[in-house]
Amino acid sequence: MQIFPIKRLARQLDFTQGVLPDHPQSQPPPLQKSPxxxxxxxxxxxxxxxxxxxxxxxxxxxPKVVEIQVEPQQQQQQQPVRAVKPESPKSIPIPNTELKDGTxxxxxxxxxxxxxxxxxxxxxxxxxxxxxxxxxxxxxxxxxxxxxxxxxxxxxxxxxxxxxRPKIASSPHGTRDSREETGDGLVFVKHNKGCHCKKSGCLKKYCECFQANILCSENCKCMDCKNFEGSEERRALFHGDHGNNMAYIQQAANAAITGAIGSSGYASPPVSRKRKGQELFFGQAVKDPSFDRIGHFQQGSHIKPPAPCSSLPSNPIGPITLGPSKITYRSLLADIIQPQDLKELCSVLVVLSGEAAKTFSDQRNSMEKQVEDQRETLLASSTEERLQNHKESDADKIVANDCSSTNHADKVSPDDSSADGADMPKGRPMSPGTLELMCDEQDTMFMAAASPHGLMGQGCNTYSQLPCGQGMTEAHAEQERIVLTKFRDCLNRLITFGEIKETKCSSLARIELGNQKDPLSNGIGNTRTGTGSQRRPFSNGVVKVVPPPAKPTQMVTSIVSTSDTLTTGPSLDATFNTLADGVAFVNMLNLIWLFLNGKGFFQLVAFIPIHHLYIVSRL
DNA sequence: GAGTTTGAAACT
DNA sequence: CAGTTTCAAACTC
Incomplete structure (x- = not known):
């Protein structure tokens, strides 16, 4: 039984809130560079x-994570595709280099x-x-x-x-105007915490803002900052005919810091000189299709500021992440599927599972009673003994047919249940991770199944009276068939929603492209035109079946122990043991949701236990 | 490649 | 919360 410290729980609660999309009023600072x-x-x-x-x-x-870090004037002299942070050639270790195609x-x-x-x-x-x-x-x-x-x-x-969380946040106020104000680049992001540079003038990579190729913002507490819009020192770094010559840039930076370049009449520029809420976008630096998609929808999201689609200000994970090294990807479905949806889905599946168990139990009892009655009748007449045996054989055949049909039902939905080991029925090979998980959770699940409070408890109690557990197996198979079918339907609806949203966003982007013809939108639009119209939400990596987490045993253990400790009502673990691995099933749901919202491992680890608790507590 | 500088992170 | 220490990257030579 794992202890779940209150302090940690509180942190995870807070953390959980942080990953809930579309609740701007309760949102923590934007989460972008998803770890x-x-x-x-x-x-x-x-x-x-x-x-x-x-x-x-x-x-x-x-999907693939890339970064954009190039200002237009730099880019002109760089590789056609420049998708890497602005490392000085000297300081870039070989492993950090990139292929000429930008990979x-x-x-x-x-x-x-x-x-x-x-x-x-x-x-x-x-x-x-x-x-x-x-x-x-x-x-x-x-x-x-x-x-x-x-x-x-x-x-x-x-x-x-x-x-x-990412240090570099997308600004919610990125507008075309703000981009036009920028003479040397387009800024769409700023440092969440801001830098605290003292000696580098924020023109060296010691400065996180500079390293991220963004301007210092009002968040910064730097001294002698020269990394602001209009800074001649900064402009001297990037302008001129030395766009790709980092040695020259660094030399210029040194000169700028020491005052040899630029007007530097102001030792520390007034805060107003710093870009506030403006966003910089360094041109069409990224040719990665997924990035184009991201950028495209970011732009699209700006069209409707308060809409749920507007992920930048409200969503902890913006569609674009300009971290020091990464851009994260955000699914089209990120605003569609919500924690509430998961809860409801789980609730529905729980209910369905329970009903299936009850129905099966009733049918089974009815059938058994019928057989028993027939048997008694037949026993009364020794001359009809053969007939009795024959009818028992018929009853067995019925059961066998049920099993075969159930097995067939299992085969109906292999596509929607392919999360590794998340839902294997009996007889289906389990992944090592699930086997390990099953070993760890088996006792707990059976204990939970035996609980009078558990939905499955009733069914299990009934089936456990059957010989050799056959009834339980059959009931579980039936429950599994129903639950998986329902889950498949849910995923299909998600596909539909994603397609609808993609269509909408695509339309918005075309409208936007028609209104503004800056290089950014043109680049995105061109790329978009080339590939976007043929994309389908689930065919391009937007949603994929994810493998089990790194250490599923640890994660699941904490889930189970949490729910066992803190809940008294029906447990998902009890309910979904009919799926052969209920915990993994919940994990799969969580993984899907987290993936759709661009969450990473650490959020996952911190989030799942409390999310599970959240679900269970509402059942 | 060694040494220095720098600023974020960690610690007090 | 401010000051100090630790740390690793960035930078210089």
Whole structure:
């Protein structure tokens, strides 16, 4: 029985609120750089078909992650596709380089020595990825040390619930006007916390704003900031014929900092000089189709500010994430599926499951009674003994037919239940993770199933009286068939919603493109025109079946223990044991929801237990 | 590549 | 919350 500290619970509650979309009034600061289990290398491997460093532990919850960091004038002299943070050539380790087509070559490698890669000092840890091929020493940020890693994550979140949230936020006020005001680039983002630079003039990569290629904002508390709109020092860095010459840029930065360049009449520019609420978008830096899609819908979302579609101001995960190294992806369905939907879906499935159990039980009892009556009648006449045996045989055939039909029903919906091991019926091969999970949860599930409070408790009590558990198996199969069918229908509706939304957003984008002809929208529009019309929400990676989490046992254990500890009503664990793995089923729902909302691993770990509790508490 | 600088993160 | 220390990246030579 796992203890669930109140403090942690409170943090997760708060955290959970943070991932609820479309409730701006209760939203924490925008969450964007979703710490994924998708390491850059892993993400990249998707496009390069390379084996993943930790295929069993890193969820591919999001499509390829790229970043945009190039100002138009730079871009003109750079590779046609520039989708990497502005590393100085000198400082870019080889693994950080990229292919000429813009595909990141390999993930960033840290060099931590004293932090065990379990603190935010470590870029890998901070970005939510395992260290892979890094040069770190005594690294604990790996699968082998998952326990320590998780502790570190919890500790970090305890210190700062937003620790793994993106530092670079999309501004809700990004308008065409604000972009036009910017002479040297388009700003759509700003640093959430702001920098605190003192000596770098915010013109070196020590500055997180500069590193992210964004202007300092009112959030910053920097001194002698020269990273603001209109700054000649800043302009000197990027303008001229040295767009891609980082050595020159750095030289210019040094000159700017020391006052050799620019008017610098103001030691520290007035806050008003800093961009406030403006957003910068560094041109059409990214050609990744998924990014085009993101950008497209971000623009689309601006058209309807208060609409739920407007994910930038309200949603913890904006469609564009301009972190130091990543852009996260946001599903079309992010605003469609809500926690409430999951709760309701689970409730419906619970009810259906219960009804199925009851119906099956009634049928079974009726049939048995009928058979028993016939048997008694037949026993009264010894001469009819053969007839009695014959009828018993008929009854068995009925049961057998039910089983076969149930098995057939299982086969009806393989497509919608392909989450790894989340719903295997008996006889279907289970993944190692689920097998492990089943071993861990078996006792709990059976105990819960035997609970008089559990919906399944009634059914199980009934079926448990049947010989050899045959009745229970059949009832479970029937319940599974019904629940999975319902779930499939739900997913199909989601597909429909996604298609509708895509159509709407596409229309809005075309309208927008017709009204404004800036390079940004043109680039997006062109790309969009080329591929978007043929996309379907579930055919391009928007939604995919996700593998089990890194350590499903840990996660599920906490779920079960949480619900067992804190709930008294019907338990999902009890209800869904008919799915052979109810906990995994709930996990799957959560994973889908989290994926749709662009959540990452850390949110997942922190979110699932409380979300499960949330669901259970409402049953 | 070693040493220095820098600022975020962590700690007190 | 402010000051200090630790840390790793950025930078310089």
């Amino acid at each position: 994924l289990l998708v390491s850059p290398a892993a993400a990249q491997s998707q496009s390069q078909s390379q084996p993943q460093p930790h295929p069993q532990s890193q969820l591919q919850l999001q 990141p070559k390999k993930q960033r490698q840290c060099n931590c020595k004293h932090s065990r890669c379990l603190k935010l000092y470590c870029e890998c840890f901070a970005s939510g990825t395992y260290c892979d091929g890094c040069n770190c020493v005594n690294c604990y940020n790996n699968v082998e040390n998952e326990a320590a890693r998780r502790e570190a994550v919890e500790a970090t979140l305890e210190r700062n619930p937003n620790a793994f």
